[in-house]
Amino acid sequence: MENKQLRQHVEELASRVNGEVEESLGALILKVKAPYIVETLTGAKSFPDAPCDFLHDLCGLDLVDHLEVVYQLSSLRGPQCLRVKAIVERENPVIDSVTRIWQGANFLEREAYDMFGIKFKGHPNLKRIYMWDDFEGYPLRKDYVTEPIEERNIMRQRIDGE
């Protein structure tokens, strides 16, 4: 859907937060650096006339040289939708939590932490959600090795008395 007004708002917001506006298959994408994320999302939440105030989804993305956090925004009262992407460094993946803006981000951020190792600063309970607490590695990263079970059984060291 073509929404000129929304595009204008997004471009204004992009210039405020040093972001880039892209378009892919009809959807508007706003790419920003991690430190600007809270400002960007609060801005998007309060666009006049076309607020993107409902968080549909939040997920991690591994692009080999860096990680990204993808936020899918839309509204319950209009057709506008916007995708915000925050670029996070691979070595030190830290980004501000958005649980203060949307409580619904709670589980989603825990999932992104569990799968990609992205640390959300200010999250009330940042623990692994799917894997057990002392699980090593982040399964959805591209460099995570998934070896066959036969191979793993050979490789695994046996503990005495096991």
Add this chain to the structure above:
Amino acid sequence: MTIEKTQELVLNMGPQHPSMHGVFRMVVHLEGETVTKIEPKLGYLHRGMEKLAESRTYSQFIPYTDRLDYLASPHNNWAYVQTVEKLMGVEIPERAEYLRVIFGELARIASHQVMIASTALDMAGWSAWSYAFRDRERILDMYEMTAGSRLTVNIMRIGGLSAEPPAEFWPALKSFLDDTPEMLEEYYGIFLGNEIAQGRLKNIGILSKELAENLSITGPVLRASGVNFDVRKAEPYSIYDRFDFNVPVRTGCDSFDRTMIRMDEIVESIKIIKQAIRDIPEGPIMAKVPKVIKPPVGEVYHRVENPKGELGFYIVSDGTTKPSRVRIRPGTFINIQMLPIVALGWKIQDVVAIFATLDAVLGEVDK
């Protein structure tokens, strides 16, 4: 002997507790019978669907989506293949669209029947459970005629459908639709109209409109909190803009309305199926799609209205035959966040009912 103060009791509910729908555990802190804190624990079933998707081709991933929300598998297939079709820009034949709507809405009815049945069962209503499951069998029979399987129905393909329903499908569908008014009356009579059920559901577990929006809740749970939002109306996908139906909204925000809204939705689904049977054209059910699916570089987020809430697929393609990333946004996984907030301060037996009205399917929560 006198007890001066009740001690706090920490109780594990699930994963084997009969009222837990699948492998889900919650740690309930109790003061007497009153709940003071709930911690949901997930992860027993985690199968790593998103990781698996990266090592499968686009078509090979379709059967995996059956196992997400296994009580409404055609709907999950549909959401996935539509996302790939959107990414590739494939137009599918008219007849396939209508058949997809019929199967999708049948899945919605079957899923809501399970919800009504299991809510009744959690309150020890065995008869209501068996009535709803008896009626659901008829939908499963229709799946079996067409796809050969009853639970993981896998008939959607990228570009259309794999099979045309056989001749005996249409009379079976018609007789099912004819019996639905009586069926709903029966559910109401034996379960929801019952004084005990009403006493245990009404005004319990209030999820306010503001909280529901803030928690990103979608689907029937959101609509029972008075928000008129349905992806089928807000962002019509497939051919939903051609049908005349209403979006049921209730403003009670309690467990009772969360159950009743499913009854209302069954009525609307029946309306849609009737219109689809009336308008369905003749023709092919499969578009011309290349044998090797190779979408162009790009990314797409597509969402559909599932019986459990909004199901979204976010697919990133790098131009090869395998997706670079498949992100599944399940409805129940996000809806379950309301449980620790809404159930606070209620009695332990109310928690069982509140959890039942969420209609959680753990295949979708743990992916």
